[in-house]
Amino acid sequence: MGALSPILRSIEGGRVMFFCPGCKSAHAIPVEGDRAWGYNGNSEKPTFTPSILVTHHHAVPPVTPENLDQFKAAPWAQTRVTDICHSFVTDGQIQFLGDCTHELAGQTVPLPNLEG
Numbered sequence: 001m002g003a004l005s006p007i008l009r010s011i012e013g014g015r016v017m018f019f020c021p022g023c024k025s026a027h028a029i030p031v032e033g034d035r036a037w038g039y040n041g042n043s044e045k046p047t048f049t050p051s052i053l054v055t056h057h058h059a060v061p062p063v064t065p066e067n068l069d070q071f072k073a074a075p076w077a078q079t080r081v082t083d084i085c086h087s088f089v090t091d092g093q094i095q096f097l098g099d100c101t102h103e104l105a106g107q108t109v110p111l112p113n114l115e116g
């Protein structure tokens with residue numbers, strides 16, 4: 001486990017992790033075991049197949065110290081929003097498909113260096 005290259009790190013569970021510039025967070029992909037993604041083994045210019053689909057949820061508006069009392073009185077005023085990140089990683093480039101909900105939808109950018 002540990003850094004495989006500036007952009008790719010191996011983590012527990014036979015997975016590798018990269019930083020997604022669309023979500024501004026890390027995504028982990030299994031590369032060992034029955035449910036593994038295809039991986040070209042090149043940590044400098046990784047290719048994963050098939051595409052990577054990540055969905056997560058957040059609630060709006062966010063709870064802040066200023067609206068906490070209001071939120072406690074009416075928690076149903078929050079709406080659950082689904083975030084979608086759908087990408088192909090090819091030769092170290094991440095291609096974001098059009099169904100992404102973040103600002104990089106439809107764009108292809110290099111995988112950034114991992115921090116820390």
Ligand SMILES: [Zn+2]
Pocket residue numbers: 020021022023024027054085086
């Ligand atoms: Zn993402």
